[in-house]
Amino acid sequence: MSLVSTTFAILVILALLIRYLVPKPYNRIGLLLLSYIFVYSYSAGSLVVLLLISCAGYIGQYQVEDPGKKSPKYTICIIFILLLLLVYNYFGFFSRLIPSAGAAYSAFKASPFGLFIPIGISFYGLSVIGSIVDSKKGLYSEKDILTYFLFAGWFPQILSGPIARARDLCPALKDLSSFDYDNLRNGLIRFVSGVFIKYTLADVLSTAVLTQYDPKDVLIATGSGLLFATVFYTVQIYADFVAYTWMVRGLSEMFGIMLNINFNAPYTSFSVREFWRRWHISLSSWLREYVYFSLGGSRKGTLRTCINTLVVFFVSGLWHGASFNYIVWGLLHGLYISLEILLSGPRKKLDEKYPKNVIIKGFEWLITFCLVSFAWIFFRSESLNNAFYIISKLADSISLSEIFSAGFFTRFQVSNIHWIVAAAAFLVLVVSDILQNLREKDLPALIISAPLWARIVLCYLMVGSVLFWGAVGSSQFIYFQF
Amino acid sequence: MKKVIKLICIILPLLIFVVGVNVYVDPANTYRTIPVSNKIISAFRSDQNMIISENYSDRTLIKKIILETDLSAPTIVMGSSRGAQISSDILGSESLNTSVTAAALEDIAAIWQMYLDSGKADDLENVVLSIDPWIFNENNNEARYQSYYYSYAKQFFRSCGLDLNTKNYLRYLGLGTNCISVAYFQASVKALPGRIAQDPIELFVPTDMPQAMGSPVLRSDNSYVYPMNYEYAEPTAVYDRVSLALRGIVDTFEEAKHPSERNTVVFENLILSMQSKGINVYFVISPYNPYVWDAMAADPKRYSFIFEVEDYLKDFAGNNGIPVAGSYDPGACGFSYGEFMDALHINSAATAILIDGLLKR
Numbered sequence: 001m002s003l004v005s006t007t008f009a010i011l012v013i014l015a016l017l018i019r020y021l022v023p024k025p026y027n028r029i030g031l032l033l034l035s036y037i038f039v040y041s042y043s044a045g046s047l048v049v050l051l052l053i054s055c056a057g058y059i060g061q062y063q064v065e066d067p068g069k070k071s072p073k074y075t076i077c078i079i080f081i082l083l084l085l086l087v088y089n090y091f092g093f094f095s096r097l098i099p100s101a102g103a104a105y106s107a108f109k110a111s112p113f114g115l116f117i118p119i120g121i122s123f124y125g126l127s128v129i130g131s132i133v134d135s136k137k138g139l140y141s142e143k144d145i146l147t148y149f150l151f152a153g154w155f156p157q158i159l160s161g162p163i164a165r166a167r168d169l170c171p172a173l174k175d176l177s178s179f180d181y182d183n184l185r186n187g188l189i190r191f192v193s194g195v196f197i198k199y200t201l202a203d204v205l206s207t208a209v210l211t212q213y214d215p216k217d218v219l220i221a222t223g224s225g226l227l228f229a230t231v232f233y234t235v236q237i238y239a240d241f242v243a244y245t246w247m248v249r250g251l252s253e254m255f256g257i258m259l260n261i262n263f264n265a266p267y268t269s270f271s272v273r274e275f276w277r278r279w280h281i282s283l284s285s286w287l288r289e290y291v292y293f294s295l296g297g298s299r300k301g302t303l304r305t306c307i308n309t310l311v312v313f314f315v316s317g318l319w320h321g322a323s324f325n326y327i328v329w330g331l332l333h334g335l336y337i338s339l340e341i342l343l344s345g346p347r348k349k350l351d352e353k354y355p356k357n358v359i360i361k362g363f364e365w366l367i368t369f370c371l372v373s374f375a376w377i378f379f380r381s382e383s384l385n386n387a388f389y390i391i392s393k394l395a396d397s398i399s400l401s402e403i404f405s406a407g408f409f410t411r412f413q414v415s416n417i418h419w420i421v422a423a424a425a426f427l428v429l430v431v432s433d434i435l436q437n438l439r440e441k442d443l444p445a446l447i448i449s450a451p452l453w454a455r456i457v458l459c460y461l462m463v464g465s466v467l468f469w470g471a472v473g474s475s476q477f478i479y480f481q482f
Numbered sequence: 483m484k485k486v487i488k489l490i491c492i493i494l495p496l497l498i499f500v501v502g503v504n505v506y507v508d509p510a511n512t513y514r515t516i517p518v519s520n521k522i523i524s525a526f527r528s529d530q531n532m533i534i535s536e537n538y539s540d541r542t543l544i545k546k547i548i549l550e551t552d553l554s555a556p557t558i559v560m561g562s563s564r565g566a567q568i569s570s571d572i573l574g575s576e577s578l579n580t581s582v583t584a585a586a587l588e589d590i591a592a593i594w595q596m597y598l599d600s601g602k603a604d605d606l607e608n609v610v611l612s613i614d615p616w617i618f619n620e621n622n623n624e625a626r627y628q629s630y631y632y633s634y635a636k637q638f639f640r641s642c643g644l645d646l647n648t649k650n651y652l653r654y655l656g657l658g659t660n661c662i663s664v665a666y667f668q669a670s671v672k673a674l675p676g677r678i679a680q681d682p683i684e685l686f687v688p689t690d691m692p693q694a695m696g697s698p699v700l701r702s703d704n705s706y707v708y709p710m711n712y713e714y715a716e717p718t719a720v721y722d723r724v725s726l727a728l729r730g731i732v733d734t735f736e737e738a739k740h741p742s743e744r745n746t747v748v749f750e751n752l753i754l755s756m757q758s759k760g761i762n763v764y765f766v767i768s769p770y771n772p773y774v775w776d777a778m779a780a781d782p783k784r785y786s787f788i789f790e791v792e793d794y795l796k797d798f799a800g801n802n803g804i805p806v807a808g809s810y811d812p813g814a815c816g817f818s819y820g821e822f823m824d825a826l827h828i829n830s831a832a833t834a835i836l837i838d839g840l841l842k843r
Contacts, residue, residue: 006662115743181485188489199664215781456492463496472665 003159003247004195004472011038012251015155019255020179027176028146031255035155045116049084050124054152056080057128061148061166063141074136078129085125088118093322122319123161124152126286131166133290140167147173156251160244162262162282172257183256189459190250190444196462197443198243199470201425205236207471208412215382218390223397225411226390232412233380234373238267239429241280246444261442265433267372270364272336275372283319287312306338313337320379325387329378336371421469497662504661507670507677513661522686522700523551529702533687533694540582541589541630547578547704548596554578555703557608557841558597560590564768564826565612567833569705575608575841579705585627587617587745591752592630599633608841609756612766615791615810616734618741618749713829723824724773731774731825738787741794753802763804764840765795769812771822779811805843808836 011034018030040047060077087108095105108114131151135141142148151169212221212229221229245262252259266278276284292312298305310331317330340347354360381387402408409419432443441449447458466472505513522543525532547553557577559568562585570577580593590611597603660666686700692707693699699707715723756763769775778785792810799806808815812822821832828836 004664185489467500467664467667468671470664472668
């Protein structure tokens with residue numbers, strides 16, 4: 001069920017009616033049932049796995065003893081959830097690496113448990129593990145089973161996050177009583193902004209990227225075509241994910257639940273470390289808090305810090321998918337950050353010597369953007385071989401005369417009107433990011449704070465652009481696959 | 483409350499506009515029935531061929547023939563444009579071709595339901611089913627069958643033993659609401675000029691010619707004859723057609739890894755329902771152009787779906803005594819580039835070779 005479909009719209013309207021018209025606590029029961037119907041619409045197995053993980057999470061985080069007291073239940077519950085994650089996300093990958101596991105994997109796929117892929121398991125799995133660890137640390141424990149199950153299965157964010165913390169979401173889910181018109185209106189504006197970016201920018205670029213990166217096409221693509229496709233993908237993945245996040249935050253806001261931001265203008269970063277403080281914040285902060293700090297963080301010397309960083313990014317790569325492409329992508333980022341740690345001394349001196357130097361800052365931004373874009377090649381390619389092939393083409397066949405030749409852009413199979421609308425949406429996104437940096441206000445927040453007439457005009461413009469020129473139905477959200 | 487009403491008042495004009503355009507233009511004919519000229523029914527009765535306009539509504543015609551006329555034949559052909567050329571002459575039996583463009587499983591199920599509703603199913607002897615792989619992909623992006631929505635839903639629930647589970651209920655909820663779909667709106671905007679000009683103009687010219695130079699001909703058994711300039715095009719022109727269509731073709735099943743469980747249930751119940759009436763069922767598996775096939779065969783992991791569908795069909799046919807003609811693999815049919823008009827369609831001579839003696843098996 002797509003987030004922009006009639007079925008989903010009906011589900012949301014129904015959920016809003018339950019949320020605001022049904023008295024407490026029945027409204028939460030209704031919302032939980034609707035969330036489960038949403039998951040069930042993907043497959044019955046997805047619902048079973050969600051229930052299993054919710055049960056394990058609830059038992060694991062339920063606090064009856066002193067938080068500091070050692071109890072095997074934390075470990076058992078976390079291992080159980082990790083096992084489910086391992087089986088559904090990585091069993092196939094490891095069975096290809098270890099031939100002796102092949103028969104076991106085939107048997108699993110032939111069983112009723114192997115017939116489906118549990119939707120959103122990578123996202124709510126981490127949320128639930130986080131809640132157990134928080135409980136163990138004595139930070140938060142949720143006793144109300146209804147609230148906890150709603151936290152694990154909250155339908156707007158179950159597909160692709162953001163990865164919620166029980167300590168943030170549970171209190172909000174408990175307090176579902178009063179109706180606030182502003183929440184409804186602001187949520188709607190946020191949702192519409194996401195739809196606009198998704199269908200006028202991300203999905204248009206998706207077509208352009210596919211014409212060069214598809215294994216059928218990559219062999220005949222030129223270095224120049226691949227260069228542009230790589231830059232397009234750098235924009236596409238951000239636009240796609242930021243649009244999804246706006247939509248999910250908007251949906252939740254309509255219910256009076258504020259989710260934390262997941263992006264903070266990542267492509268305005270001047271270092272890869274800064275990039276990761278701004279990109280997919282819910283995942284990077286989860287990894288920092290539950291993996292990096294558990295390994296010792298930066299407290300055990302420079303070498304150990306670098307090793308810990310590499311481990312965290314290896315895990316991050318593996319979380320994105322059971323493929324060497326994602327592992328290489330993760331390790332590349334780990335390597336970038338390790339180098340930044342090693343070079344932090346000279347860089348600090350340079351910054352002190354030339355504070356706010358535009359040329360140096362511009363160079364730092366460019367290097368960061370290029371490094372991140374380069375890593376996306378591994379993320380987007382169908383295989384490692386493809387990625388190396390693309391890199392070799394980029395290295396030896398970029399031609400300026402080809403780029404400036406007439407008809408260069410026709411290869412991307414995007415019509416002129418779609419290019420124009422995508423360029424406009426891109427500018428809107430750039431302005432949104434700049435404003436986010438200057439005033440901590442992204443595009444939806446800016447529209448929300450505008451006068452009524454401006455809100456109406458801007459929302460109508462965005463919806464009109466999607467209606468007439470949106471690349472509707474061409475692709476799912478990229479992060480749905482993880 | 484006032485504020486909520488104000489918000490609804492702001493949203494409502496937009497919604498009314500979208501619904502208005504969708505219902506007025508209605509490119510898939512979900513909400514209206516395009517009248518089919520009686521001229522074509524008269525021509526069928528008098529065994530006459532017709533030169534036709536390419537944008538006539540084939541689904542409306544089939545529906546009218548089955549539900550509103552007494553036209554019938556002991557053999558029917560079902561499928562997509564890939565089966566549309568199968569004629570009485572090729573089959574060696576009086577037949578009616580009920581193939582529709584880009585047929586989805588829903589079309590085939592709906593047409594069978596129409597046969598049941600009209601009582602004509604009792605007189606049928608043979609059903610020749612031309613089966614495309616995409617009918618086993620739930621997400622094949624085909625929506626044209628929605629003009630057959632009610633017949634399909636009836637057949638679907640019947641085949642599921644009226645299993646109105648939530649998943650299916652939601653699916654129908656979505657299907658019945660084309661009027662607020664953004665994708666449907668975009669299709670409506672594209673079709674708007676034609677709708678204002680009252681297009682599609684139904685052009686039916688009776689003819690004795692078996693084939694025309696630049697227009698398709700519909701035989702009196704509703705089988706389709708491609709224009710001569712299309713069927714006998716230069717190899718370079720055929721290659722260009724293949725290149726243009728390649729992405730669209732693989733898109734119909736590229737995302738699918740296995741035949742859909744839901745669709746295989748509907749399909750199997752459909753066939754068993756036909757067989758329970760004593761009807762002989764035959765499968766035709768029309769091949770893909772070697773250019774397309776080679777691209778898929780070079781990456782069997784990526785395109786495992788098409789190989790799995792063929793294996794499944796042959797297994798199912800073997801277990802249920804159903805004769806099968808053809809393969810998606812052109813080489814297995816003994817065909818090469820020369821037998822193809824484009825990426826998906828073999829020419830009339832190759833169709834005759836593929837079907838030869840099928841009903842005698």
